[in-house]
Amino acid sequence: MPYTQAVDELKIKFRGMRKQFQQANEHTPIEFVTGRVKPIDSIIEKQSRRYITDELLEQDMQDIAGLRIQCQFVEDIYQVVELLHQRTDMKVIEERDYVTNVKPSGYRSYHVVIEYPVQLVHGEKKLLAEIQIRTMSMNFWATIEHSLNYKYQGEFPDELKARLKRAAEASFMLDTEMSEIREEIQEAQQLFSYGKGQNLPPMTTDDKDGNHADNGIQ
Secondary structure, X not given: OHHHHHHHHHHHHHHHHHHHHHHXXXXXXXXXXXXXXXXXXXXXXXXXXXXXXXXXXXXXXXXXXXXXXXXXXXXXXHHHHHHHHHOOOOEEEEEEEOXXXXXXXXXXXXXXXXXXXXXXXXXXEEEEEEEEEXXXXXXXXXXXXXXXXXXXXXXXXXXXXXXXXXXXXXXXXXXXXXXXXXHHHHHHHHHHHOOOOOOOOOOOHHHHHXXXXXXXXX
């Protein structure tokens, strides 16, 4: 329960950060936020695989509470990391930069482990949560790779492994190209958001009814 509370609270806080950037008419580095608590069977399996004792479970398993922040641009990733360091309601414990130090598989993401205090009926409980920060392109690749891992249990055929590596490189090339035209993109997005664009797309049925959901936070 404390981990569920932590995930829910952190999602609300990151949603609030995104809203503040929007209200200030500034580019928001946070595009999507999702979160989950690791299922009990996954906790038990990982605990057994890594020989984690019950006494050290909360200390050594850093991703029982997990959040994922998706960004538009690579530069946004590092801005989000800086924002996390500035927070006084959480403490950065560990960082792993797989964006610069890409894994051999091609995986890219920035992992931050934070210590977060949850207020419970009988007092405060500090627990660990892992935040994965990546672009939408990186997230697409990582999601596909994760799904395939269930089929092959990490033992990918050589041809598939090579294809995934090439796909990861292509994905990062897309991020690089988007960073090159980032100012143009942000200017266009601002015009679109405030209805100043000349060629706005037609409204959907949901738009006309005023019920279209905000795409920013899940």
